Amino acid sequence: MIIRSIKGNKYIQKPSQKPTIANLFQELYKYIENFKNFEDQVIISIVIPLYNEEKTIRKVLDCLPNHNSIEIIVVNDDSTDNSLHEIEIVQSYRNIKVINHKINRGYGAAIMTGIKQAKGRVIVSMDSDGQHSPDDLFTLVKPILDERADYTIGSRYLGTYFYQLPLSTRLGELFVEKLIRIFFGKKIMNNQNGFRAFNRKILPIFNDLKYDGYAFCTEQILKTSLEGYKIKECPIKVYDRKYGTSHIILSKLAINIVTLFFNYIIKKIRITVIKRDKSGTLKIYEKSLKRKKELLNLKFKKEYTYLNSIIFLERGYTIA
Numbered sequence: 001m002i003i004r005s006i007k008g009n010k011y012i013q014k015p016s017q018k019p020t021i022a023n024l025f026q027e028l029y030k031y032i033e034n035f036k037n038f039e040d041q042v043i044i045s046i047v048i049p050l051y052n053e054e055k056t057i058r059k060v061l062d063c064l065p066n067h068n069s070i071e072i073i074v075v076n077d078d079s080t081d082n083s084l085h086e087i088e089i090v091q092s093y094r095n096i097k098v099i100n101h102k103i104n105r106g107y108g109a110a111i112m113t114g115i116k117q118a119k120g121r122v123i124v125s126m127d128s129d130g131q132h133s134p135d136d137l138f139t140l141v142k143p144i145l146d147e148r149a150d151y152t153i154g155s156r157y158l159g160t161y162f163y164q165l166p167l168s169t170r171l172g173e174l175f176v177e178k179l180i181r182i183f184f185g186k187k188i189m190n191n192q193n194g195f196r197a198f199n200r201k202i203l204p205i206f207n208d209l210k211y212d213g214y215a216f217c218t219e220q221i222l223k224t225s226l227e228g229y230k231i232k233e234c235p236i237k238v239y240d241r242k243y244g245t246s247h248i249i250l251s252k253l254a255i256n257i258v259t260l261f262f263n264y265i266i267k268k269i270r271i272t273v274i275k276r277d278k279s280g281t282l283k284i285y286e287k288s289l290k291r292k293k294e295l296l297n298l299k300f301k302k303e304y305t306y307l308n309s310i311i312f313l314e315r316g317y318t319i320a
């Protein structure tokens, strides 16, 4: 069967026979062997936030890789439906770790709980509603294992999506994309996508994140970028939600995102230093958050020049 994407320019040939999980993840299984120091070492942790997804969670878990170096952690955020029972069925034939929140604490809080328990060298977050495809795992994990990126984000715009995107979602993401571009110098189109992976070494960035809900997705990007880590958007497939509806409350998310940007732009201004060198050229530096005494020369990149010259004029800096 051939499926046509909404964008109209991509086709996927569905194999006539469903591949087995072992076949599907052959490449991934082979690759992670290169990073193991002992047999049962966990290389990848997959953290799955769950809230009332009884219709999809079993299928999602069944389609995940089954390997002793890949751990799966589901964080059940006080679901009120049969989700937990569905997971117990899967637990009878494969290893799944489940953590239960006693009260509903939100998407971001659930991922944080999972991350704290994760043992892997690479930690992945993935939704439980079936919108993400596990066969994109390797695409997200490989750049991190290869140290080409510290943090990867799945992107339906670089990849494919199989449904009509609501205009509000596209406009919202475009707005966030532009703000990230202007103030943080990075282009991330599918900035609300929850299918992500990161290197364990960047775990400290999660210590003081403020947003528990969906704004957590954007806060991770801003914090990672502020700390100078490498972010990469990778092509993935995103499917329609077949059951239930999105839990996102757009008005709440919009308010949180505006306050989030406000806080992080202030943080960015605080670490920006403007100096004039002997030849009279204006130089813009950023204080390194990782190595506090170090000044990172930002050179005269277009986006920084634009932003920082405005700050420079408005704040009436005396040039050193």
Ligand SMILES: Nc1nc2c(ncn2[C@@H]2O[C@H](COP(=O)(O)OP(=O)(O)O)[C@@H](O)[C@H]2O)c(=O)[nH]1
Pocket (backbone or CB within 6 Å): 049, 050, 051, 052, 053, 075, 076, 077, 104, 105, 106, 107, 110, 111, 126, 127, 128, 129, 131, 192, 194, 241, 245, 246, 247, 248
């Ligand atoms: N743990 C937890 N997970 C949640 C909560 N709200 C949503 N999720 C999960 O987060 C994922 C994405 O949620 P969804 O509402 O589909 O967001 P969308 O895909 O961005 O529209 C799904 O796997 C949900 O089960 C929550 O309050 N707590």
Ligand SMILES: [Mg+2]
Pocket (backbone or CB within 6 Å): 127, 129, 131, 241, 246
């Ligand atoms: Mg969803």
